[in-house]
Amino acid sequence: MAWTLLIVSGLLDVAWAICVKMADGYSRLSWSILSFILLATFIYALGKALQVLPLGTAYAVWTGIGAIGSIVVGIVVFREPATFVRLFWISVTLSGIVGLKLTSS
Helix, strand or coil: CHHHHHHHHHHHHHHHHHHHHHCCCCCCHHHHHHHHHHHHHHHHHHHHHHCCCCHHHHHHHHHHHHHHHHHHHHHHCCCCCCCHHHHHHHHHHHHHHHHHHHHCC
16 A cells, blocks of 8 residues: 555656646646645655655655656657657666665565
């Protein structure tokens, strides 16, 4: 259950990042409100997951989900560049996340 909460929290972090971008410097009220709701929700889920999971591994996995997810959304939705170098470093990050998950207790 803790890993599920951590993954959900990471995905909510990606949704939060999208909302922050769409809020346009917090000048668009509906996107701004949604971003604060998502922020509170992902922090709550992360906190619950951290009650069970080791801090270092959980935080690294959560950060990786948010970073990789945000990069993928940026490439797919916001048409940011998908260069070989960016994709290479995404794969390195993903390898590190998988390695941490596999070696955690």
